[in-house]
Amino acid sequence: xxxxxxxxxxxxxxxxxxxxxxxxxxxxxxxxxxxxxxxxxxxxxxxxxxxxxxxxxxxxxxxxxxxxxxxxxxxxxxxxxxxxxxxxxxxxxxxxxxxxxxxxxxxxxxxxxxxxxxxxxxxxxxxxxxxxxxxxxxxxxxxxxxxxxxxxxxxxxxxxxxxxxxxxxxxxxxxxxxxxxxxxxxxxxxxxxxxxxxxxxxxxxxxxxxxxxxxxxxxxxxxxxxxxxxxxxxxxxxxxxxxxxxxxxxxxxxxxxxxxxxxxxxxxxxxxxxxxxxxxxxxxxxxxxxxxxxxxxxxxxxxxxxxxxxxxxxxxxxxxxxxxxxxxxxxxxxxxxxxxxxxxxxxxxxxxxxxxxxxxxxxxxx
Amino acid sequence: xxxxxxxxxxxxxxxxxxxxxxxxxxxxxxxxxxxxxxxxxxxxxxxxxxxxxxxxxxxxxxxxxxxxxxxxxxxxxxxxxxxxxxxxxxxxxxxxxxxxxxxxxxxxxxxxxxxxxxxxxxxxxxxxxxxxxxxxxxxxxxxxxxxxxxxxxxxxxxxxxxxxxxxxxxxxxxxxxxxxxxxxxxxxxxxxxxxxxxxxxxxxxxxxxxxxxxxxxxxxxxxxxxxxxxxxxxxxxxxxxxxxxxxxxxxxxxxxxxxxxxxxxxxxxxxxxxxxxxxxxxxxxxxxxxxxxxxxxxxxxxxxxxxxxxxxxxxxxxxxxxxxxxxxxxx
Numbered sequence: 001x002x003x004x005x006x007x008x009x010x011x012x013x014x015x016x017x018x019x020x021x022x023x024x025x026x027x028x029x030x031x032x033x034x035x036x037x038x039x040x041x042x043x044x045x046x047x048x049x050x051x052x053x054x055x056x057x058x059x060x061x062x063x064x065x066x067x068x069x070x071x072x073x074x075x076x077x078x079x080x081x082x083x084x085x086x087x088x089x090x091x092x093x094x095x096x097x098x099x100x101x102x103x104x105x106x107x108x109x110x111x112x113x114x115x116x117x118x119x120x121x122x123x124x125x126x127x128x129x130x131x132x133x134x135x136x137x138x139x140x141x142x143x144x145x146x147x148x149x150x151x152x153x154x155x156x157x158x159x160x161x162x163x164x165x166x167x168x169x170x171x172x173x174x175x176x177x178x179x180x181x182x183x184x185x186x187x188x189x190x191x192x193x194x195x196x197x198x199x200x201x202x203x204x205x206x207x208x209x210x211x212x213x214x215x216x217x218x219x220x221x222x223x224x225x226x227x228x229x230x231x232x233x234x235x236x237x238x239x240x241x242x243x244x245x246x247x248x249x250x251x252x253x254x255x256x257x258x259x260x261x262x263x264x265x266x267x268x269x270x271x272x273x274x275x276x277x278x279x280x281x282x283x284x285x286x287x288x289x290x291x292x293x294x295x296x297x298x299x300x301x302x303x304x305x306x307x308x309x310x311x312x313x314x315x316x317x318x319x320x321x322x323x324x325x326x327x328x329x330x331x332x333x334x335x336x337x338x339x340x341x342x343x344x345x346x347x348x349x350x351x352x353x354x355x356x357x358x359x360x361x362x363x364x365x366x
Numbered sequence: 367x368x369x370x371x372x373x374x375x376x377x378x379x380x381x382x383x384x385x386x387x388x389x390x391x392x393x394x395x396x397x398x399x400x401x402x403x404x405x406x407x408x409x410x411x412x413x414x415x416x417x418x419x420x421x422x423x424x425x426x427x428x429x430x431x432x433x434x435x436x437x438x439x440x441x442x443x444x445x446x447x448x449x450x451x452x453x454x455x456x457x458x459x460x461x462x463x464x465x466x467x468x469x470x471x472x473x474x475x476x477x478x479x480x481x482x483x484x485x486x487x488x489x490x491x492x493x494x495x496x497x498x499x500x501x502x503x504x505x506x507x508x509x510x511x512x513x514x515x516x517x518x519x520x521x522x523x524x525x526x527x528x529x530x531x532x533x534x535x536x537x538x539x540x541x542x543x544x545x546x547x548x549x550x551x552x553x554x555x556x557x558x559x560x561x562x563x564x565x566x567x568x569x570x571x572x573x574x575x576x577x578x579x580x581x582x583x584x585x586x587x588x589x590x591x592x593x594x595x596x597x598x599x600x601x602x603x604x605x606x607x608x609x610x611x612x613x614x615x616x617x618x619x620x621x622x623x624x625x626x627x628x629x630x631x632x633x634x635x636x637x638x639x640x641x642x643x644x645x646x647x648x649x650x651x652x653x654x655x656x657x658x659x660x661x662x663x664x665x666x667x668x669x670x671x672x673x674x675x676x677x678x679x680x681x682x683x684x685x686x687x688x689x690x691x692x693x694x695x696x697x
């Protein structure tokens with residue numbers, strides 16, 4: 001049997017499941033399903049599901065936007081490298097737009113500094129090889145999904161003996177933040193939609209500790225039918241009080257994940273306590289390069305500021321938004337002071353950010 | 367001192383705000399304030415201008431010369447004006463390939479002959495190497511209004527139909543591929559094409575479009591939002607009615623682009639009265655450039671400027687103006 005990539009986009013099948021969920025949702029007063037991943041947040045809006053089952057089912061966005069959780073002090077390191085070491089910075093997508101003390105990396109680019117956007121970490125190799133007269137730093141952001149790509153790029157850099165490329169790891173660990181939120185009673189949800197891409201790397205069993213917080217969770221894919229299948233499974237579990245971890249994305253996710261990728265990550269990185277923007281320092285919440293790879297660690301090659309970075313208090317409630325405690329419209333800055341052209345916090349910057357999604361897609365749709 | 371960012375030219379909200387805040391506030395007048403693709407001046411004359419900076423200058427399905435000519439003629443067509451004259455300014459980087467300039471000029475010549483548009487004046491400037499990239503072209507077009515009324519209309523009715531002449535996003539994908547931002551096997555040709563023929567055919571067949579706009583930077587989302595804002599009305603659009611190029615859709619899925627924010631250079635959005643809409647589609651389907659024309663939505667309510675999209679999957683969402691630079695997603 002050949003795999004049909006469009007199977008999970010099928011309109012009729014999706015519509016009929018949509019109806020089934022709508023019917024079933026009548027059994028609930030108001031259950032809260034937290035989608036951990038920013039791409040889910042985005043897609044749930046884009047496919048028109050966000051308000052489709054309300055008030056019976058409410059979707060709450062979680063802390064799974066890689067740009068949003070990158071701490072200010074981390075971005076400050078990147079700014080410092082540009083200003084004091086004249087390095088070129090290579091990064092993914094809209095990290096470029098996040099303001100740190102009023103200045104974003106896009107602002108540095110406008111001033112003539114080298115700031116390059118790439119789609120793949122391996123593009124960093126191409127850039128560094130093309131411009132050998134300059135020191136380049138790749139900013140590794142993202143969760144377990146993007147870490148293997150950073151690891152592969154470091155491997156390449158090592159094999160090619162590149163002397164002008166280092167890496168700054170802002171990588172974050174999803175399990176640690178779920179644990180941190182759950183154990184402090186800050187998981188404001190009746191069920192968790194677990195991230196499909198992360199799970200493809202780590203496996204769905206990885207999240208089994210979520211059970212200990214008394215909440216069912218399902219690993220979910222990203223196509224319209226995937227999302228509804230996950231939602232259906234999750235509300236069924238909530239209905240039956242079946243606290244377990246399931247996988248509704250089996251075509252991509254195995255119980256134990258991708259062994260090769262996990263091995264590679266293990267070889268290069270170790271877990272450390274790391275700052276999550278708006279949440280604070282999370283135990284084992286981030287990844288750092290092991291000493292054996294110090295040659296490729298920007299923190300080892302360049303001297304970076306050691307004194308604590310003190311972010312200005314802007315009144316931004318990204319922290320509460322990130323953990324699903326409030327929706328963006330409950331933030332006093334939302335749409336008034338903070339908008340996509342003048343974002344105060346990262347959730348309004350990133351395409352995966354919750355505030356941007358609400359800004360773009362909520363309105364009088366009826 | 368604040369600096370100019372790329373967002374200002376992206377055709378989305380930042381562009382719109384810059385024009386309102388900095389241009390309209392200084393140069394306000396009746397023609398300009400309409401913010402249309404061109405302006406009705408005197409004696410039925412219509413004028414439009416556009417500058418093209420696309421790099422690299424050649425991409426699948428087109429080049430900067432075809433783009434500049436079509437941009438001009440399509441802006442005139444959006445005002446229902448028959449193209450007559452044009453001016454052309456070239457700004458070229460020192461050291462740029464001479465043959466390429468000649469090829470681009472030949473392409474413009476071919477099109478201007480085909481549409482009988484006379485180049486009546488122009489300018490050429492060469493800029494020191496590295497001070498700009500490649501070749502920039504400005505074309506100003508002058509045409510004559512072909513209808514006995516002005517476009518765009520300033521009033522719309524509930525029930526008015528929204529028409530789209532073809533699949534969206536092909537131009538953006540062709541250019542992003544030429545730039546190396548995206549890569550994939552196979553070809554997506556830019557939809558760049560002159561659209562005066564289709565507008566003329568509609569008018570010759572007695573149609574009275576209320577609004578015509580070519581979909582360029584900012585994509586379908588921008589045009590629909592501008593329409594909703596200028597008509598102060600709620601527009602309801604059905605996703606399943608919007609023609610789609612499957613390859614473009616696949617690129618959007620993989621890279622995380624919003625297909626409705628991607629640029630076209632050979633597509634138009636039009637508004638027709640309910641009783642004309644089907645006939646207009648029939649006329650458009652006879653032309654290659656608009657063979658996939660479809661009615662994609664309608665005006666549903668007055669005094670509520672918003673665009674609502676009913677998705678393929680039964681839900682509803684807001685289709686907002688795009689927000690700046692098109693960036694690939696992280697994961």
